Amino acid sequence: MIRTENLTKVYNGKTAVDGLDLEVEEGEVFGFLGPNGAGKSTTILMLTGMIEPTGGRCLVDGIEVAKDPLKVKEIIGYLPEDVGFYGNMTGEQNLGYFARFYGTTAKERKERIAEMLELVHLDGVTQKAGEYSRGMKQRLGLAQAMINDPKVLFLDEPTANLDPEGAREYRDLVERLAGEGKTVFVSSHILSEVRAVCRTVGLLAKGKLVAQGTLDGVARTLAPSDGDAVRIVVETREHLPDLEDPAIIDIERNGTRAIVRAKADIRDRLAETLFSQGLHVREMRIEEPDIEDVFMAVYRR
Amino acid sequence: MAFDRVLNVARKEFSDHITSRRFIIVLALFLVISAVSIHEGIEVYNAQLDTYNEQLQQMTTEIEGPYPGWMPEKPSIMLVFLFMMSYMSALGSILALAIGFDLVSKEKESRSLKSLLSHPVYRDEIINGKVLGGVGALGFAMALALAVSLAMLLVFSVVPTLDEFAAILIFGAASLGFLLAYFAVAITMSTVAKESGSALIYTLVIFAVVSTLLPILGTMAADVFSGDPPEPPEMVAPMPTPAQSSGGGYITASDDPRETDPAWRDYEEARKAYTEKRRFISDVSSILSPQMNYMVVSMAVTNPGSSTMYTAYGALQVEPGGGLADALGQVWMNIAALIVFPAVFFGATYVKFMRMDIR
Incomplete structure (x- = not known):
């Protein structure tokens, strides 16, 4: 479902992502691990068609992102790190604005928005998004990422601003999405968070993929070698x-x-x-x- | 580029503008002051109309007047809009700057741009939608101002003719072009600056330079490079100056003895060359100032028949007796400048926005 081939991004002479080869199967909940500054967010920006790679290519559901970013955006959802909204609009109005880009009817939009707001427990909230707490914004971010019922969901540091209850609800949501056969790509530097929801992981360090596979498999690969003992x-x-x-x-x-x-x-x-x-x-x-x-x-x- | 996506952005931007407290306050002030200026203009118009009627009556009763062949000119209701123009250039530019200076920088600060770009919309569609929304809001403000002015004219029983109505629409278009010039400056600075505070400062600096500094520098440069004006030759008896009368009339025939005096003819030629040189130097810098261009175009629209249109920075010569089309033809450079100025800034905004780092 997600594939990168020698994906590279250079910013002002500094290599942020260095020849990344990655493959995520359909229906997988994939954890993209790495320390801050490893190149995780840059990789996601390229995968979501928001920036163009300097070299290599990336494909989502067989579509080359740089060649047809709009088509890719129609089938993906993206929760950015530290997500932002229009502070003068309510959550419902924000979702309505984003939903209009998908060419759905007013009735479909209304139903989907109501469903999403209920899912993230923001239904009935009438205050403007500018007055939301960080946790509420994060939940609205999840709702906007799913407004188009995406095949693939990219979540960048999804639990960064959530309280324990919010984090538990997020895990339940990911489980539910996995049950529906959706591919979820979770980027985080917190191992426990990835461990809780992801079946497979990729570890990125200094823009390079260090290891990929199941969590235990990656740990064994990376553990100090003791021969065959x-x-x-x-x-x-x-x-x-x-x-x-x-x-x-x-x-x-x-x-x-x-x-x-x-x-x-x-x-x-x-x-x-x-x-x-x-x-x-x-x-x-x-x-x-x-x-x-x-x-x-x-x-x- | 799908127009429905541009429209989606434009609709949201337009709605944001017309519901924002900042826009409503400046617009209210703008409309109130427009109404006051229109009222002031109507009073002057009525006074000139009375003078015109008196002069007309005199012409029918006194065949031998002081200037045979002199015809009083009926005042135009466009005079009313000349008053509106002076207020428009001050408050209108504030309105345009107010809606544009944080249009992009606010999105960067709130990180809403990243959320927006994650949905199926191209960057150029976003910036085009933002510009369209802003143009719509300014057009709405302008339309309201014109509607208020027309309503006031009708309340005071002043009904514009079809030609005058066309001139009012052209005045509205010129005013919108002027507002767009400063809106374009503001949105460019909003795209260039990282924060809204910096964007506002950059915008105000450019506003001050193009609205005030450039015309002053132009006048100063004209003074420096043109030298002293030529002195008129000694005349036996001073002659009345064939200029506009207080009632707006003009002289259609004369037997001026200066026309036969070679010294006077030389002086006139030297003066004409001096004026043209001075005007050229002044125009070069003034053409970059939306204020100056708006003023010149507005005067051509509101006062097309006048022989000389005086501005704060000098005089613009317009051939007497010409219609609106002639007057506009003579200020085509200023009209072009009113179009090119915002186009250049919108182009810069487009390029910068397309290359903007959204990390």
């Missing part, structure tokens, strides 16, 4: 005896707890050995790299 955490109620197995490389012991580095997953054999010695196993698991640590290490690069 498997790290097994073992904890027993009693003092841990010496463990012997031809697959074991080394053991870090700490009383009743140990981290066993082995050539393969030998948890079954270890459990059998400990059970035969009458020991009570409290924990036995393969140690996965800590996602937060892995991502933070990339952010700090």
Whole structure:
């Protein structure tokens, strides 16, 4: 549904996005992660047809964005970071203005606007958008992004101004959209936010895609390499005896707890050995790299 | 470019303008002062009409007048609009600047431009819609001012002829062109500046330069480069000056002895060359001033038959006895300048807006 090929954007001699190759399948909820200034927003601006790439190309639903931005805009929705509205108009009037660009009838517009305002809990709000709180603006931003019932939704830092209740409602909304088969592209620098809703992620750093795939897959790819070794955490109620197995490389012991580095997953054999010695196993698991640590290490690069 | 998208933007902009407090306040002031000026103009018109009637009556009763062949000229109701023009150039420009200086910068500040651009609309459609909306609002203000003036004329039992009505419409078009000149300056500055405050300052600086400084500099340059005017030769007896009378009449025939005096003819030629040189220097700088161009065009429309149209910065010579078309023909450069000036600024706005960084 979304594809970029060697996508590049240079601003005043500085490369903001550097040869980005990305692919997001239809119906995916994709998290676009990266520290501030990594090039996430610039990528979204190119994907939404608001700026032209310096090099490469990007396609949404098979349409090359730079060649036919209007056609792309008709099938996408975009929530910009720190979204803004016309302060002299109500939320309903703002949505009405945007909706007129889609060539719908007045009746269709009215129904869609009412539906969207209800969805973001702004129905019945009569005050002007200039008097809205940041959270209300963010919710109206979600409504304007969905005013055309888009196939693809681009959300740039969507929970930035939301309170916990608003953030929970946003997650429910994304789940619902995913259930309807829509493609959602969420850009954020907050891992927990992306983790909560996204099935796949791409990690951007200094304009380059560092990794793409499932969150665990990306974390494993980026984790410090330990060859083919498997790290097994073992904890027993009693003092841990010496463990012997031809697959074991080394053991870090700490009383009743140990981290066993082995050539393969030998948890079954270890459990059998400990059970035969009458020991009570409290924990036995393969140690996965800590996602937060892995991502933070990339952010700090 | 789809016109319905341009219209959507224009409709919203027009609605924003005519419902904004700023526009309503300036427009109200503009209309009130227009009405006052029209009233003042009608009083002067009626006074001139009385003088005209008296002179006409004298001509029928006294065959031997002081100037044989002299015909009184019936005052035109366009005189009324001459009064309106002076107020229009002050308050109208404020109205035009007020609606334009934050038209784009406000969108940048509120980040609404990014939201708007995420929907299916091209940048050129947005800027064209904004300009169209502004033109519509200024046209609305102008139409209201003309409607008020016409209503007042009718209330005072002054009914314009078809020609006068056409002249009023041309005056309205010239006034709109003048308003657009300053609207164009304001919207350009709004696109160039990052903030509305800076846009307002830039706009006021340009306004001051083109409305006041340029005409003054033109006059100063004319004084410096033209030198001293030629002195008239000594005459045996001073002759009455064949100029406009207080009642607006003019002399159609004379037996002026100066016409046969070679010294006087030389002086007249030297004076004519001096005036033309002076006018040329002054015109070069004045042509860049919408105020000056508006003034010259308005005087041609409101007073087409006068031999000399005096402005604040000098005199404009117009051939006597010509109609509206002749008068407009003589000020074609000023008319062209009133069109070119906003066109240049709108062009600059377009280019800048298309290249604007919206991050």
